[in-house]
Amino acid sequence: MSTRRKIVILGTGGTIAGLGHADGGSVGYKAAQIGVAQLLQPIAQGCLQGHFAFEVAQIAQLDSKDMDICTWQQLATACASWLEQEDVAGVVITHGTDTLEETAWFLQCVLQCSKPVVLTCAMRPATALSADGPANLRDALVCAAHGLPGVWVAAAGEVHAAQCVRKVHPYRLNAFSSGAAGPAGWVEEGRVRWGTTEAQLGGESSAVPARAWSRDAAQWPWVEIVTSTACARAEAVDALVAGGVKGLVVAGTGNGSIHEALQQALRRAVSQGVRVWRSTRCEQGQIVLADGECDPGVTPLSPVKARISLMLTLLQIQVQG
Structure with missing residues (x-):
């Protein structure tokens, strides 16, 4: 029986799971077409040098512009359940970029995070010639394995706190920013280098009780x-x-x-x-x-x-x- 700790990857769809034209373009694609298990497959072997086991679950399959309360509730419930398990090191969520900052903040407000919850995404679909999803997912796994408690966003080599992160560009790969605060950290060669001032923002808010957010x-x-x-x-x-x-x-x-x-x-x-x-x-x-x-x-x-x-x-x- 394996004694390795787990990282749980929850899929919700988005561009990272999108399919486009055969010419490898970055626009004109359809989001939320590939399951999270398929997204993980190309990077699972060798990622984190085999020290962690991966568990996957598909929570939703949607374009994040259409994110809704029911999906938020399902996601929060799944996160809370996995985080309670001792052998789970952290949770990664694949998500669309359009409402990622909103989902991140919702989860920060409702979860009592004693472990990392890391959202990641892509600005280009999986079929693009230079798809950014695999690298972002790999970085998110690293952040979940070695990160700080709280809700984070890992994209384009940067780690942002849920409170600060905003989507600031409609097309470029580094579409997310934390404004004047700057990133909370950076993922470099399989390691997270945390900043000195913003890294604790991931755990600041008090969790809203489930009896409130779980209402119909x-x-x-x-x-x-x-x-x-x-x-x-x-x-x-x-x-x-x-x-x-x-x-x-x-x-x-x-x-x-x-x-x-x-x-x-x-x-x-x-x-x-x-x-x-x-x-x-x-x-x-x-x-x-x-x-x-x-x-x-x-x-x-x-x-x-x-x-x-x-x-x-x-x-x-x-x-x-």
């Missing part, structure tokens, strides 16, 4: 993002409130400023019981309040991650109520 998807509160722009109109907010939205994240301009027309509509929304949080639409940085200013609705998260956190916050209120 139909019971999850409706939360939307509203972006403040030039010529913004109040009708957008009013329509969402009339439609039954329970929470709004405002992607403000600059340092979180909001068009006056939206401000008025948001005040009406708050008076009707809608929870409103404020972020910035800027790619880097976060809102900085003036000395002595207090605004509990301001969040350091990006708008898409703030939306997830607000949904989870409202779910917990439902459970407590």
Whole structure:
């Protein structure tokens, strides 16, 4: 009987599992066509020098632009179950790039990670002449074997914390960034070299209890993002409130400023019981309040991650109520 520790690889689809034209192009492909076991096969032999056994499971097979609550719940449940097993060193998740940062943040919020959970992806399908999926998957396995507790993203030789990572380019291979914080680490020749300041971000958040996030998807509160722009109109907010939205994240301009027309509509929304949080639409940085200013609705998260956190916050209120 083998005494080797396990790394569990969970597949959800995405470009890394995509198939394209025979000419090896990087666009015009169909995502989520190859199973995770097939993705692992070319790199399994010799990866990590045989010190770890690999266990695979296909959680979903979808284009990540279509990610949904039910898949998140299945993924979180699977991760929690595997992480409890003593012989499991870590979990790797193959995922599409479009909503990877959202899934990473959701998992960071709901899992009590005492081991690494590493999401990886590809910007080119498996049939591309220079497919990046195999190298990314190999790096993710290394990060799961020798990484730190928390939820991470491994891509293009870099490791990013779930809190900071964002997709910043639609095509190039190094499409992910952690902004001014920089990567939490780098995978180099089969080893992870961690940075000195951001490496602990993977384990900072407190886990949302399963009794909240495991509720039926139909019971999850409706939360939307509203972006403040030039010529913004109040009708957008009013329509969402009339439609039954329970929470709004405002992607403000600059340092979180909001068009006056939206401000008025948001005040009406708050008076009707809608929870409103404020972020910035800027790619880097976060809102900085003036000395002595207090605004509990301001969040350091990006708008898409703030939306997830607000949904989870409202779910917990439902459970407590």
